[in-house]
Amino acid sequence: xxxxxxxxxxxxxxxxxxxxxxxxxxxxxxxxxxxxxxxxxxxxxxxxxxxxxxxxxxxxxxxxxxxxxxxxxxxxxxxxxxxxxxxxxxxxxxxxxxxxxxxxxxxxxxxxxxxxxxxxxxxxxxxxxxxxxxxxxxxxxxxxxxxxxxxxxxxxxxxxxxxxxxxxxxxxxxxxxxxxxxxxxxxxxxxxxxxxxxxxxxxxxxx
Amino acid sequence: xxxxxxxxxxxxxxxxxxxxxxxxxxxxxxxxxxxxxxxxxxxxxxxxxxxxxxxxxxxxxxxxxxxxxxxxxxxxxxxxxxxxxxxxxxxxxxxxxxxxxxxxxxxxxxxxxxxxxxxxxxxxxxxxxxxxxxxxxxxxxxxxxxxxxxxxxxxxxxxxxxxxxxxxxxxxxxxxxxxxxxxxxxxxxxxxxxxxxxxxxxxxxxxxxxxxxxxxxxxxxxxxxxxxxxxxxxxxxxxxxxxxxxxxxxxxxxxxxxxxxxxxxxxxxxxxxxxxxxxxxxxxxxxxxxxxxxxxxxxxxxxxxxxxxxxxxxxxxxxxxxxxxxxxxxxxxxxxxxxxxxxxxxxxxxxxxxxxxxxxxxxxxxxxxxxxxxxxxxxxxxxxxxxxxxxxxxxxxxxxxxxxxxxxxxxxxxxxxxxxxxxxxxxxxxxxxxxxxxx
Numbered sequence: 001x002x003x004x005x006x007x008x009x010x011x012x013x014x015x016x017x018x019x020x021x022x023x024x025x026x027x028x029x030x031x032x033x034x035x036x037x038x039x040x041x042x043x044x045x046x047x048x049x050x051x052x053x054x055x056x057x058x059x060x061x062x063x064x065x066x067x068x069x070x071x072x073x074x075x076x077x078x079x080x081x082x083x084x085x086x087x088x089x090x091x092x093x094x095x096x097x098x099x100x101x102x103x104x105x106x107x108x109x110x111x112x113x114x115x116x117x118x119x120x121x122x123x124x125x126x127x128x129x130x131x132x133x134x135x136x137x138x139x140x141x142x143x144x145x146x147x148x149x150x151x152x153x154x155x156x157x158x159x160x161x162x163x164x165x166x167x168x169x170x171x172x173x174x175x176x177x178x179x180x181x182x183x184x185x186x187x188x189x190x191x192x193x194x195x196x197x198x199x200x201x202x203x204x205x206x207x
Numbered sequence: 208x209x210x211x212x213x214x215x216x217x218x219x220x221x222x223x224x225x226x227x228x229x230x231x232x233x234x235x236x237x238x239x240x241x242x243x244x245x246x247x248x249x250x251x252x253x254x255x256x257x258x259x260x261x262x263x264x265x266x267x268x269x270x271x272x273x274x275x276x277x278x279x280x281x282x283x284x285x286x287x288x289x290x291x292x293x294x295x296x297x298x299x300x301x302x303x304x305x306x307x308x309x310x311x312x313x314x315x316x317x318x319x320x321x322x323x324x325x326x327x328x329x330x331x332x333x334x335x336x337x338x339x340x341x342x343x344x345x346x347x348x349x350x351x352x353x354x355x356x357x358x359x360x361x362x363x364x365x366x367x368x369x370x371x372x373x374x375x376x377x378x379x380x381x382x383x384x385x386x387x388x389x390x391x392x393x394x395x396x397x398x399x400x401x402x403x404x405x406x407x408x409x410x411x412x413x414x415x416x417x418x419x420x421x422x423x424x425x426x427x428x429x430x431x432x433x434x435x436x437x438x439x440x441x442x443x444x445x446x447x448x449x450x451x452x453x454x455x456x457x458x459x460x461x462x463x464x465x466x467x468x469x470x471x472x473x474x475x476x477x478x479x480x481x482x483x484x485x486x487x488x489x490x491x492x493x494x495x496x497x498x499x500x501x502x503x504x505x506x507x508x509x510x511x512x513x514x515x516x517x518x519x520x521x522x523x524x525x526x527x528x529x530x531x532x533x534x535x536x537x538x539x540x541x542x543x544x545x546x547x548x549x550x551x552x553x554x555x556x557x558x559x560x561x562x563x564x565x566x567x568x569x570x571x572x573x574x575x576x577x578x579x580x581x582x583x584x585x586x587x588x589x590x591x592x593x594x595x596x597x598x599x600x601x602x603x604x605x606x607x608x609x610x611x612x613x614x615x616x617x618x619x620x621x622x623x624x625x626x627x628x629x630x631x632x633x634x635x636x637x638x639x640x641x642x643x644x645x646x
Binding site: 082083084085086087088157202203205 | 303313314315317358359361362365366369395397
């Protein structure tokens with residue numbers, strides 16, 4: 001009799017627990033995540049991967065010659081990073097971050113290539129007679145870049161072969177290579193690369 | 208157990224309907240509704256497309272809730288319809304969703320599989336045939352090239368390559384997409400990769416000489432002089448030549464229909480099979496200012512590849528079908544135990560009807576995909592595409608196009624059921640002009 005009562009209570013408790021588990025899984029929850037927190041759900045490229053890549057390359061670019069030893073804050077133009085991976089990755093996010101970090105070090109300056117058309121439009125407008133002459137931009141004052149920053153993001157993907165198991169593993173190797181080319185001499189003055197490998201294990205079976 | 212009594216009058220004996228039979232009939236009824244509801248909206252859209260209005264067909268699908276088990280089918284159809292309507296950005300959005308969905312469907316759902324064992328495949332998510340999974344990337348590649356986004360096209364080319372690696376046998380006769388992969392590399396001056404892609408393509412083709420001009424040209428660029436054949440060049444190959452690239456879709460692709468084998472005592476063994484829609488498809492040829500031009504043409508028989516792809520999955524289908532029939536037989540005997548013969552007969556009939564093969568498929572595909580590359584001297588050209596031997600198709604006259612040195616001009620052409628549409632774009636860095644041909 002005692003055991004029966006205990007069993008009844010146990011099952012009521014278990015049912016309540018199950019009910020709360022189901023209820024909590026059905027509710028929408030949100031939380032604010034720090035950009036420094038590493039969030040990975042699979043092996044593909046993530047925000048955390050970008051942060052790691054940028055941190056490593058900015059450290060190298062801003063400390064090694066020619067930028068590291070320069071005192072005249074050389075001017076760089078960014079010609080973008082070619083995406084040669086099998087994912088749709090916005091590589092401009094990497095170059096934007098690199099520009100921001102290098103500018104923060106005060107070691108170099110950047111030509112705003114992306115805004116060239118807008119700059120021309122604005123200059124033309126100011127020269128069009130509608131702007132007071134004392135505030136009008138002077139022509140031929142733009143500065144030429146000394147260096148060109150380019151790069152390539154590559155990936156190699158590997159999956160475990162077909163065999164009897166409940167999960168499958170795959171990994172992606174990412175490599176970002178950056179180059180700083182002297183536009184006048186065509187010499188590569190600095191080059192570095194950063195590599196990272198992400199592994200993921202996925203179940204074959206789900207509900 | 209309380210029996211639900213339904214009494215028939217008129218001198219016939221009363222049949223006793225136990226709750227388990229009533230529940231079973233309700234279950235079966237809902238499964239019929241599921242099959243009946245699947246495809247609502249798709250039929251209208253497909254009809255509009257076959258009547259020659261791809262844009263309206265895509266708009267019809269936009270108004271349909273595509274969140275169900277056939278979501279992939281909707282996304283693929285919509286992506287293709289938008290492509291044919293020349294709405295490439297929208298097509299990319301739909302097909303990228305389809306691509307993501309295919310990746311998510313990698314996990315086998317125990318719930319759906321268990322449900323399908325006692326009903327049919329319609330209660331599972333549609334995952335697309337192997338070839339359909341490939342063609343999602345094929346259309347994405349074409350879209351990106353037509354938008355001048357070569358880097359994104361190459362991403363899709365690499366994803367398409369993964370599908371080839373996954374299902375080599377099923378896709379061994381899909382040449383068109385392999386040629387597109389090579390073109391994606393070439394567009395970004397990745398000549399070595401393009402060369403390898405063309406070599407792979409040649410290795411799978413019955414007539415590898417078709418792509419010999421491409422292999423020779425790239426071997427020349429890469430300095431692989433001993434790889435250049437001595438065969439006379441059949442196409443114009445001067446340095447700095449421009450190129451017209453046509454993605455030609457001819458006819459209507461295959462549709463899935465049910466195949467049935469009825470075994471005594473009333474067991475229906477059913478399976479899907481492909482049926483071609485067009486008896487004659489024909490081929491496309493190109494004329495420049497009235498004279499026929501020798502182009503590099505790589506073709507894929509979509510009907511043949513689809514059939515091969517389904518055949519590759521046949522064993523899986525048959526094993527599952529046998530397991531389902533066994534499971535249904537056990538259920539039927541359990542439910543039908545101690546029941547009248549007429550109830551048993553009714554149950555068997557319901558199970559037979561419920562045994563409906565999964566005929567979901569990408570139905571707006573063409574019967575043939577052709578990649579036509581025509582190298583041309585820079586200058587103004589008046590191009591006409593002729594469909595030879597394909598029934599009542601009209602000639603397709605392109606507007607006068609000025610080709611610059613080294614420039615590529617892309618056009619996607621669809622000719623099916625007597626209607627023709629073509630949309631194209633010049634390489635954006637040279638000239639972003641976009642033109643649409645009158646239908």
